[in-house]
Amino acid sequence: MDSKKLDKDLSEIIRKKKELESLDYNDPKYDEIEDALHDLEDSFVEEFGSFLEEKLQEVHDRFCPDTDVLSPTAYIGKGIVVDLQKYPGKEVRLVLNSNPTCIALAVRDKQEVVWKAD
DSSP, X not given: OOHHHHHHHHHHHHXXXXXXXXXXXXXXXXXXXXXXXXXXXXXXXXXXXXXXXXXXXXXXXXXXXXXXXXXXXXGBSSOEEEOOTTSTTSOEEEEEETTTTEEEEEETTEEEEEEEOO
């Protein structure tokens, strides 16, 4: 697994998501950027999906075994909400970040890295 390519591709998806979020639905470029984002995500899952799903499963097993593992792209950006006994009553998200590629537990403005790519 090429960790540099993983991080580069993940960074590009994050950049494209931010670009899309900055546009209004009525913007003429919205559909074009959304299609480009979907293409990037599809290629990302095809190349790195199995590897990341395995790592996500390990993280889920350790921290939130009652929450199902989703596609790696679901964790990019805002992440997904998970049930975590360590933080009762708080919204906890698992987030896939870049620079370097890692999985973090996010509680409000704090993030704890729980896995990092080699």
